[in-house]
Amino acid sequence: MPFNQLAKLDLAAIPNPAGGFFPSPSAWEDQVFYFLMLDRFSDDKEQAYRDLQGTVVTSGTTPLYQPGDGGNAVQNDTAAAKWRQAGGRFVGGNLKGLTSKIGYLKRLGVTAIWISPIFKQVKFQDTYHGYGIQNFLEVDPHFGSRDDLKTLVKVAHQQGIYVVLDIILNHTGNIFSYDADRYPTSSGNFDPRWDGKPYKVKGFNDEKGIPSITFKLTDANNPSSWPKLDQAVWPVEFQNPAFYRQQGRINSWDNYPEYLEGDFFDLKDVQHGQGTTDTYQVSEALDAMCKIYQFWIADADIDGYRIDTVKHMDPGATRYFASAIHEFTQSIGKENYYLIGEITGGRKNAF
Numbered sequence: 422m423p424f425n426q427l428a429k430l431d432l433a434a435i436p437n438p439a440g441g442f443f444p445s446p447s448a449w450e451d452q453v454f455y456f457l458m459l460d461r462f463s464d465d466k467e468q469a470y471r472d473l474q475g476t477v478v479t480s481g482t483t484p485l486y487q488p489g490d491g492g493n494a495v496q497n498d499t500a501a502a503k504w505r506q507a508g509g510r511f512v513g514g515n516l517k518g519l520t521s522k523i524g525y526l527k528r529l530g531v532t533a534i535w536i537s538p539i540f541k542q543v544k545f546q547d548t549y550h551g552y553g554i555q556n557f558l559e560v561d562p563h564f565g566s567r568d569d570l571k572t573l574v575k576v577a578h579q580q581g582i583y584v585v586l587d588i589i590l591n592h593t594g595n596i597f598s599y600d601a602d603r604y605p606t607s608s609g610n611f612d613p614r615w616d617g618k619p620y621k622v623k624g625f626n627d628e629k630g631i632p633s634i635t636f637k638l639t640d641a642n643n644p645s646s647w648p649k650l651d652q653a654v655w656p657v658e659f660q661n662p663a664f665y666r667q668q669g670r671i672n673s674w675d676n677y678p679e680y681l682e683g684d685f686f687d688l689k690d691v692q693h694g695q696g697t698t699d700t701y702q703v704s705e706a707l708d709a710m711c712k713i714y715q716f717w718i719a720d721a722d723i724d725g726y727r728i729d730t731v732k733h734m735d736p737g738a739t740r741y742f743a744s745a746i747h748e749f750t751q752s753i754g755k756e757n758y759y760l761i762g763e764i765t766g767g768r769k770n771a772f
Contacts, residue, residue, distance in 0.1 A: 424558040427656045427712055428641060435719045437753075443578045443722050445750075445757035452533040452583065455526055459537050459564055460511055460549040463518030473524035473580070510547035516565035520573045523580055533583040535727055539564050543594040544651045545630035551587065552729065553594030553688060556655040557713045571721045578722070585725035585759060586717065590710050590742060591733045592688040596654040598623045598632035599669065613669035615683035620669050625653035625660065636662055656709075664706040666690045671733075675766060680733055693738035701737025711745040718750060718758075725759025732764045 424430060446452060468481030495501040516539065526534060538551030541559040551561070560567050574584045600621040601611035613620050624632035628651035639653075639660035640646050653660050668690070671683035684690045693707040717723050726746070731739055743760055750758035 427658050432719050438722050442753050445755045449759050454533045455531040456535040460514040462514045464513035465518035511549045511563045516569040516573050527580045535585040538587045544628040555594050574722050583724040587727045589729045591730040595687040597625045614672040615669045615679045619667045627652045666692050698736040715749045728762040731762030
C-alpha cells in the first residue's frame with residue numbers, strides 16, 4: 422500500500438527489524454565506501470558473475486564484459502547514436518541487481534555502499550539519476566519497491582556492509598510550471614530565472630508534465646479531492662504552495678542569496694525557514710522532510726545519509742535536520758549515524 426500522507430504515518434508503529442536495528446560503526450573513517458548510481462550498476466540479468474556464496478551464476482541473459490568487448494557499442498554511426506541516447510534515460514539498473522552483487526562488493530573489500538537516490542521520480546522526465554523526486558515516501562518503480570530496498574539492506578548487513586542513501590532536502594523534482602512574465606527569449610517565451618522576486622505558477626504538473634492541477638493547498642482531510650499519485654507531489658502535505666520559494670532557476674551559481682533561493686535547474690526549491698543559524702525558524706516543509714527521512718531509517722534500517730546540495734541550503738536548516746536525525750537514530754540504537762553533506766565552492770562553505 423502506498424504511503425501518501427505524513428499525518429497518518431506513525432513511526433512508532435513500524436516494526437523493528439528482527440534482532441533490532443543494525444548498529445553504527447564506532448568510526449566511519451575506517452569504512453571502505455563504494456559509490457554507485459543505481460540505474461547504471463546492475464539490472465540483475467548478468468551471467469557468469471559469482472554470487473554471495475561464490476558460485477558462478479548461469480541463469481542470466483547478459484554476459485559479463487570482456488576486454489574484447491571494448492568499443493563494440495559504437496561500431497557505426499547508428500550504434501554510436503543509440504549508445505549516446507541511452508545516456509540520457511533509464512537503462513535498467515535496480516535494487517535487485519545491486520542485491521545480487523553484494524558478494525562481489527564484499528570480495529572487493531567494500532564495507533559501506535553509497536547509493537544514488539531511490540525515491541519515486543516525476544513520470545514525464547527520465548531523471549535516472551534520482552534527483553527529480555515526485556514522491557518522497559515511495560521507491561521509484563524503475564528501481565523496485567520498498568520491500569526490495571529492505572531486502573538489499575538486510576543482505577548487506579548480513580555481510581557486514583553498511584548502506585548509505587543519497588537524499589535531497591533542498592528541492593523536489595519538476596513538480597510545477599511557472600507562468601513567467603519577464604526575461605523574454607528568442608522563442609517568444611519567458612525565462613523564469615532568479616531575480617529575488619517570486620514568479621506566478623501555472624499549476625502542479627500532471628504525469629505528462631502539463632500544469633493541469635491547480636496550484637493551491639490541497640485539503641488533507643478530503644482524499645477525494647487529491648490528484649493521482651503520478652501527479653503533483655507527494656506526500657499530500659507537499660501540495661502546499663508555501664513549501665516552495667517559487668523564485669525561478671539559478672543563473673549565477675555563486676551569487677548570494679541567489680544560490681540559496683533559486684531552483685536547481687528545473688528542480689523546485691523548498692522553503693526551509695528563515696533566520697540566522699542560531700535563531701532559525703523552521704518551516705513546515707523542513708519539519709516534513711525530517712519525518713520523511715526518519716521514516717526511511719525506521720522502515721529500511723538505513724545506516725547513513727549523504728545530503729545533496731547542502732551549499733544551496735541555509736546553515737540553520739542543515740543544523741536542524743542533522744539534530745532531528747541524530748536525536749531519532751540515537752533513540753533506536755544507531756548511536757553514530759552517518760551524515761555527510763555535499764558542498765561546492767571552497768572551504769568557506771564547509772561550515
